[in-house]
Amino acid sequence: MDSKNNIDNTRRSFLKLTGLGGAALCMGFYLPSDAAVTLIKPSDLTAADIEMCAWILINTSGKVTLVSHRAEMGQGAYHSIPQIIAEELEVNLKDIDVIFAQGNEKKYGNQITGGSSTIRSSYKRLLQLSATAREMLITAAALQWKVSVNDCYAEAGHVIHRPSAKKMHYGELVLQASKLEAPKNPKLKKISEYKLIRQPLHRLDTPMKLNGSAIFGLDKKIPGMLYAAVERNPRLRGKVKSFDDSEAKKIPGVKNIFVVKMMVHNTIREGIAVVADSTWAALEGKKALRVTWDDTGFEHVNSLEIFKRQEDFLKIKEGLPLKSQGNPTAIIEKSKKKVDVIYQTPYQSHSCMEPLNCIAHFQGDKIEIWGPIQAPGWVQDFISTQMGIAKDKVIVNMTFLGGGFGRKAFTDYPHEAVLISKEIGAPVQVVWSREDDLKQGPYRPGISYRCEGVVSEGKIEALKFRMAGQNNDHWSGGKKDVPNDSTSEGFLEPYYASIKNLSISDVPFETPLPTMWWRSVYASTNGFAYESFMDEMAVEAGKDPLDFRRTHLQDKRCQKLIDKMEEVSGWKKRNKNEGYGVAITECFKSTVGHIVKVSKNISGGVKIDKVWAVMDCGWYVNPDIIRAQVEGSIVMGLGAATIHEITFKDGKVEQNNFYDYPMPRITDIPPIEVYIIENEEDAGGVGEPALPPFAPALTNAIFDLTGKRIRKLPFSLATV
Amino acid sequence: MITLNVNNKTYQVDVSPDMPLLWVVRDTLGLTGTKFGCGVAQCGACVLHLDGEAVRSCVTKVSRAEGKKIITIEGLSANNDHPAQLAWEEIDVPQCGYCHSGQIMSAAVLLRENPKPTDKDIDDAMSGNICRCGTYPRVRKAIHLAAEMQEKDKK
Numbered sequence: 018m019d020s021k022n023n024i025d026n027t028r029r030s031f032l033k034l035t036g037l038g039g040a041a042l043c044m045g046f047y048l049p050s051d052a053a054v055t056l057i058k059p060s061d062l063t064a065a066d067i068e069m070c071a072w073i074l075i076n077t078s079g080k081v082t083l084v085s086h087r088a089e090m091g092q093g094a095y096h097s098i099p100q101i102i103a104e105e106l107e108v109n110l111k112d113i114d115v116i117f118a119q120g121n122e123k124k125y126g127n128q129i130t131g132g133s134s135t136i137r138s139s140y141k142r143l144l145q146l147s148a149t150a151r152e153m154l155i156t157a158a159a160l161q162w163k164v165s166v167n168d169c170y171a172e173a174g175h176v177i178h179r180p181s182a183k184k185m186h187y188g189e190l191v192l193q194a195s196k197l198e199a200p201k202n203p204k205l206k207k208i209s210e211y212k213l214i215r216q217p218l219h220r221l222d223t224p225m226k227l228n229g230s231a232i233f234g235l236d237k238k239i240p241g242m243l244y245a246a247v248e249r250n251p252r253l254r255g256k257v258k259s260f261d262d263s264e265a266k267k268i269p270g271v272k273n274i275f276v277v278k279m280m281v282h283n284t285i286r287e288g289i290a291v292v293a294d295s296t297w298a299a300l301e302g303k304k305a306l307r308v309t310w311d312d313t314g315f316e317h318v319n320s321l322e323i324f325k326r327q328e329d330f331l332k333i334k335e336g337l338p339l340k341s342q343g344n345p346t347a348i349i350e351k352s353k354k355k356v357d358v359i360y361q362t363p364y365q366s367h368s369c370m371e372p373l374n375c376i377a378h379f380q381g382d383k384i385e386i387w388g389p390i391q392a393p394g395w396v397q398d399f400i401s402t403q404m405g406i407a408k409d410k411v412i413v414n415m416t417f418l419g420g421g422f423g424r425k426a427f428t429d430y431p432h433e434a435v436l437i438s439k440e441i442g443a444p445v446q447v448v449w450s451r452e453d454d455l456k457q458g459p460y461r462p463g464i465s466y467r468c469e470g471v472v473s474e475g476k477i478e479a480l481k482f483r484m485a486g487q488n489n490d491h492w493s494g495g496k497k498d499v500p501n502d503s504t505s506e507g508f509l510e511p512y513y514a515s516i517k518n519l520s521i522s523d524v525p526f527e528t529p530l531p532t533m534w535w536r537s538v539y540a541s542t543n544g545f546a547y548e549s550f551m552d553e554m555a556v557e558a559g560k561d562p563l564d565f566r567r568t569h570l571q572d573k574r575c576q577k578l579i580d581k582m583e584e585v586s587g588w589k590k591r592n593k594n595e596g597y598g599v600a601i602t603e604c605f606k607s608t609v610g611h612i613v614k615v616s617k618n619i620s621g622g623v624k625i626d627k628v629w630a631v632m633d634c635g636w637y638v639n640p641d642i643i644r645a646q647v648e649g650s651i652v653m654g655l656g657a658a659t660i661h662e663i664t665f666k667d668g669k670v671e672q673n674n675f676y677d678y679p680m681p682r683i684t685d686i687p688p689i690e691v692y693i694i695e696n697e698e699d700a701g702g703v704g705e706p707a708l709p710p711f712a713p714a715l716t717n718a719i720f721d722l723t724g725k726r727i728r729k730l731p732f733s734l735a736t737v
Numbered sequence: 738m739i740t741l742n743v744n745n746k747t748y749q750v751d752v753s754p755d756m757p758l759l760w761v762v763r764d765t766l767g768l769t770g771t772k773f774g775c776g777v778a779q780c781g782a783c784v785l786h787l788d789g790e791a792v793r794s795c796v797t798k799v800s801r802a803e804g805k806k807i808i809t810i811e812g813l814s815a816n817n818d819h820p821a822q823l824a825w826e827e828i829d830v831p832q833c834g835y836c837h838s839g840q841i842m843s844a845a846v847l848l849r850e851n852p853k854p855t856d857k858d859i860d861d862a863m864s865g866n867i868c869r870c871g872t873y874p875r876v877r878k879a880i881h882l883a884a885e886m887q888e889k890d891k892k
Binding site: 089090091092093219220222223224226227228229230231232233235236238244269295296297300368369370371372417418419420421422448450451641642645646648649650651652653674675676680681682683684686688689 | 757763767873
């Protein structure tokens with residue numbers, strides 16, 4: 018069993034773990050001396066030193082410890098960061114321990130695990146740091162041996178003197194190395210020299226996820242901890258008028274019942290907390306409550322009205338232009354052969370396998386939090402403001418996350434745990450039921466798109482996209498008189514060069530419903546509308562949809578991607594009775610193209626025979642993790658396209674649990690082939706970009722097979 | 738007091754007989770490998786073995802487990818070396834990993850009952866286990882690999 022996952026990242030166990038009875042070479046960018054690498058002597062060692070300095074440490078026994086600044090929620094950060102370090106530091110991957118950092122943006126910078134940004138935002142710094150330390154260790158050995166550094170090299174945690182084959186362990190060199198000046202420009206390997214990076218190495222976090230030893234938020238225990246469940250207004254807002262807790266109090270183990278009031282999405286929400294000595298008692302107590310809610314003054318939204326209003330807006334409003342070139346409106350208005358259609362995507366739930374939960378311990382002048390948290394810095398900010406406690410007194414500890422997808426970057430569930438802990442004066446774990454998780458949001462916003470276009474001589478002459486849907490940034494105080502800058506997300510940059518008359522506008526649309534980023538964010542919905550419409554334009558132009566994209570995407574990387582898609586899928590060799598669909602989107606600096614093949618199902622409807630995915634994410638670490646992320650994105654995209662829709666009736670969410678918000682299962686999954694484009698471009702994201710092209714590639718394939726254009730998600734494969 | 742045999746150890750627990758086995762193993766015994774996912778037997782995250790059968794512990798009253806042999810993911814093998822665990826590791830099946838205790842416990846029963854499962858057998862045995870990360874293609878591959886490993890072990 019791997020022991021490292023059982024270690025809390027508290028300072029006490031941190032010191033024990035890193036064995037700092039001696040000393041350690043600390044690498045980081047926020048060191049007091051501004052040096053990249055320095056020594057922390059045992060005598061100087063304070064909590065502040067550790068917190069300020071260490072991102073990566075090598076101790077005197079040669080053990081390397083990475084304090085991971087980002088969350089592990091399935092995407093592989095826990096493994097990929099060490100794989101980068103091991104390459105340039107020349108250590109064995111298995112000799113790197115990983116512990117999760119606490120929230121500390123002074124030290125790590127932005128800690129939000131989102132936007133598929135972990136690797137792309139930090140790989141250059143990590144390579145540089147690791148190479149710096151390696152060179153210092155080599156120099157330390159050369160000085161000790163009184164030989165030339167040029168005759169020494171590093172390998173597997175040792176420095177070796179080539180002519181004499183003398184060898185020293187990094188641990189023996191740490192003290193000496195730490196006294197040296199850090200080299201300003203350490204030599205970095207070329208991609209062709211990598212031994213670990215770009216190899217499909219086994220994930221470091223796999224073994225502990227096979228025997229129950231990985232600690233997720235819900236698995237965390239704190240001495241003296243109680244459990245709480247909260248009954249929340251099913252109308253997503255509002256106050257408690259009255260409640261009867263007489264039955265709840267009879268449940269053995271139930272200790273306290275009280276109203277908890279908090280700010281969510283700029284509105285005050287009230288719920289009733291049931292605190293107990295077990296999760297079960299808390300959940301049973303919550304069920305036994307009889308609550309009357311005060312919903313006065315709130316708009317009780319209905320899904321049908323939401324989408325109707327969006328369509329009405331799109332009929333009359335031009336919206337706020339985000340991108341605009343040429344004069345698409347004039348061309349489209351004049352044209353007798355314009356295509357003018359509406360696409361729609363539903364509200365959806367993140368539905369992480371691990372329901373929301375959080376432990377908080379309010380201690381008067383200090384708050385400590387443990388949980389599955391995507392954005393520890395934001396939790397610190399929000400709770401500091403709400404509770405009136407200095408940010409550095411809000412200690413946020415990350416556990417493994419049982420899925421995140423954007424939901425666990427929100428600050429409501431830690432805040433609620435803090436309020437309950439404060440009320441009872443003890444540490445408490447607040448557990449959300451699956452129903453709470455599904456029915457409370459925030460959700461991916463439901464969106465309507467109006468897409469208009471005109472083709473001429475086999476090309477797009479004018480294109481106009483308008484989006485009416487909620488802006489996720491508004492809950493955090495984003496400006497309301499500017500267009501949502503995600504309105505063009507997913508749309509490929511080279512289209513701007515080839516389509517001279519083009520506009521993309523945001524038609525501002527508000528509801529009181531809480532919304533939040535959902536894996537691949539607006540690219541997940543924009544991609545469906547824009548890449549489906551690209552297919553409609555190809556049909557209108559009488560062109561093959563893949564060739565049509567080739568014509569419009571005059572960019573080397575896109576051309577290569579399209580060639581690869583054609584090559585692997587046999588696009589042009591299709592048989593009768595087979596439908597092929599293509600879609601390509603950009604998301605978080607990576608471009609992904611999918612080709613989906615469908616055929617008619619004997620029992621009716623359509624079945625997916627195969628999916629080919631080609632990912633161009635530039636510089637990358639681990640091809641197997643990329644393949645896994647692409648596979649997972651396709652499965653999630655399949656649910657998003659063919660199953661999932663959160664609907665609202667009279668202000669309440671109509672779905673409850675997996676029986677009426679079902680997930681794709683092993684029986685639903687088509688064969689998937691994943692290809693990665695090899696190049697030396699800057700790194701793009703991996704965890705999200707393969708999701709957006711799936712839905713449009715699928716519906717484009719269905720059009721190819723049946724002539725039926727699907728413009729509204731979700732749709733049922735069984736009844737196409 | 739209820740007497741339970743969990744992973745070949747005997748425990749006396751003072752809990753309501755109605756309490757689901759899930760919360761007894763997690764909160765009372767501290768065996769947190771068995772996961773809470775839905776609470777209504779829809780997702781399979783809470784699967785453990787009761788006298789060798791895969792059961793959903795979120796809807797299994799603790800009273801039903803009295804006198805029976807309970808195995809959780811922590812007790813499936815001594816060294817992470819059940820064929821399913823070895824195959825899961827070889828293929829790097831988990832992403833977030835939250836559902837895989839349940840996936841592996843379901844797969845272990847399948848592999849015991851049906852040493853050479855077909856894709857259809859895998860569908861039947863595993864369709865009760867949800868994975869939101871979408872690791873299904875790898876679950877399938879890993880079960881086939883585990884079956885091969887198991888076969889080799891016997892020879």
